[in-house]
Amino acid sequence: MPSSRRVLVVGNGGREHAIAWKLARDGAEVLIAPGNAGTALVGENIPVAATDIAGLLEVARRREVDLTVVGPEAPLVAGIVDAFVDAGLRIFGPTKRAAQIEGSKSFCKQIMHRGDVPTAMFREFRSAARAREYLEAREDVPVVVKADGLAAGKGVFVCSDRAAALEAVRTLAEDPQFAAAAGSILIEERLDGVEVSVLAITDGRTIVTLPPLQDHKAAHDDDEGPNTGGMGAYCPTPFVDDALLADIEARILVPTVHAMRRAKVPFQGVLYAGLMLTAQGPKVLEFNARFGDPECEPLLLRMESSLLELLDATVDRTLESCAPPTWQEGAAVSVVMASEGYPGAVTKGQPIRGLEAASAIPHAQVFHAATRAVDGTICADGGRVLAVTAMGPSLARAKLQAYSAVKEIRWAGAWCRKDISDKGLRRERELLASMATEEAPAS
Numbered sequence: 135m136p137s138s139r140r141v142l143v144v145g146n147g148g149r150e151h152a153i154a155w156k157l158a159r160d161g162a163e164v165l166i167a168p169g170n171a172g173t174a175l176v177g178e179n180i181p182v183a184a185t186d187i188a189g190l191l192e193v194a195r196r197r198e199v200d201l202t203v204v205g206p207e208a209p210l211v212a213g214i215v216d217a218f219v220d221a222g223l224r225i226f227g228p229t230k231r232a233a234q235i236e237g238s239k240s241f242c243k244q245i246m247h248r249g250d251v252p253t254a255m256f257r258e259f260r261s262a263a264r265a266r267e268y269l270e271a272r273e274d275v276p277v278v279v280k281a282d283g284l285a286a287g288k289g290v291f292v293c294s295d296r297a298a299a300l301e302a303v304r305t306l307a308e309d310p311q312f313a314a315a316a317g318s319i320l321i322e323e324r325l326d327g328v329e330v331s332v333l334a335i336t337d338g339r340t341i342v343t344l345p346p347l348q349d350h351k352a353a354h355d356d357d358e359g360p361n362t363g364g365m366g367a368y369c370p371t372p373f374v375d376d377a378l379l380a381d382i383e384a385r386i387l388v389p390t391v392h393a394m395r396r397a398k399v400p401f402q403g404v405l406y407a408g409l410m411l412t413a414q415g416p417k418v419l420e421f422n423a424r425f426g427d428p429e430c431e432p433l434l435l436r437m438e439s440s441l442l443e444l445l446d447a448t449v450d451r452t453l454e455s456c457a458p459p460t461w462q463e464g465a466a467v468s469v470v471m472a473s474e475g476y477p478g479a480v481t482k483g484q485p486i487r488g489l490e491a492a493s494a495i496p497h498a499q500v501f502h503a504a505t506r507a508v509d510g511t512i513c514a515d516g517g518r519v520l521a522v523t524a525m526g527p528s529l530a531r532a533k534l535q536a537y538s539a540v541k542e543i544r545w546a547g548a549w550c551r552k553d554i555s556d557k558g559l560r561r562e563r564e565l566l567a568s569m570a571t572e573e574a575p576a577s
């Protein structure tokens with residue numbers, strides 16, 4: 135790739151730092167809007183907000199950007215891709231209508247219904263009163279109550295009984311923060327199993343499935359505490375072997391992409407399936423229309439081939455003839471370091487020490503999620519501050535390298551989960567133990 139390619143990455147989190155870092159390695163000149171102190175190390179930050187579509191269009195034109203890559207969901211759901219395409223500019227991501235797969239749980243369920251994609255049974259209600267009536271009338275079983283629209287990950291309530299479900303409906307109806315998202319309410323069967331994430335890149339026809347990952351959404355070790363945007367992730371996860379990945383591709387990803395095309399809402403970009411591995415097989419919890427954060431960080435650290443080529447082929451709808459991506463052997467682990475108080479209110483501005491020492495740890499890469507440079511010092515600037523990511527020949531070694539880098543970093547109130555990837559390590563031990571039993575000669 136000639137180094138003259140100029141790419142604009144939209145967003146300011148750890149995901150966008152990882153995308154910008156990888157595209158710079160692939161030979162692109164990278165602009166990031168608005169970016170953070172970490173993205174400034176791999177490209178040029180442009181002070182335009184991720185949701186300022188007119189401002190971003192102006193930057194893309196003025197700076198002769200030839201590919202724009204959108205990180206977060208908000209600008210996608212607001213129609214940034216439509217605006218760029220109308221202006222004749224190349225952009226990676228789904229249109230406003232296609233982004234409804236993430237922006238509207240009701241739309242997502244309709245697409246899954248058309249594609250016969252396995253998911254939780256659900257009912258949709260236009261009013262809280264109807265939802266209440268339904269809950270009173272049905273047997274008292276665990277359910278999940280969800281707001282239809284985007285609610286920054288907060289509009290989902292996993293309820294163990296009717297009383298909790300009624301309370302969740304009341305919250306959605308009365309709490310002003312859900313006013314926009316809870317236009318309709320979904321009540322869904324609660325699925326049990328292990329949660330994994332499988333992401334695919336698609337140009338609307340061809341699907342390139344990426345290695346499977348596991349996120350850690352709860353704030354504290356052993357999945358205790360409130361839900362967050364994600365406290366860490368690792369890749370690949372041993373919960374999904376090659377056969378299961380092929381099954382997920384065939385029964386979930388391919389029918390979803392085809393159902394969207396048949397519905398005349400073709401999807402181009404990253405299709406992210408949040409899955410529950412149930413006793414009846416994998417079922418979809420949700421689709422996202424973008425890379426996950428922090429899933430993107432370990433994924434791109436492992437990516438050997440060019441991301442730029444893959445994104446170009448998606449935008450040009452030539453994925454079919456693009457060589458499949460290749461990955462470093464082994465695994466990658468990403469540990470999120472957060473500010474005191476996260477996922478609640480946090481104080482900002484604490485200087486961060488030890489970033490250089492952390493980056494000197496072999497195979498480690500510190501992606502910045504919320505940082506700001508103040509007089510040359512990098513300071514914490516939000517809840518999830520860093521995604522400390524490392525590779526290793528095995529999951530255990532990757533974990534060791536990631537936490538070795540974490541140990542170098544400190545600021546007042548910094549904390550992280552200590553058990554990122556442990557579920558995967560336990561699974562590996564179980565798999566080995568079961569093989570050992572199978573292979574043991576009969577006595």
Ligand code: AMP
Nearest residue numbers: 254278290292322323324325408419420
């Ligand atoms: P969502 O935004 O729909 O992915 O929901 C957020 C989180 O809620 C998921 O990551 C799951 O942990 C949980 N969740 C959502 N739907 C269900 C379900 N049907 N059964 C069990 N847990 C669920």
Ligand code: GLY
Nearest residue numbers: 363364426427428
């Ligand atoms: N880590 C979950 C997400 O990006 O939605």
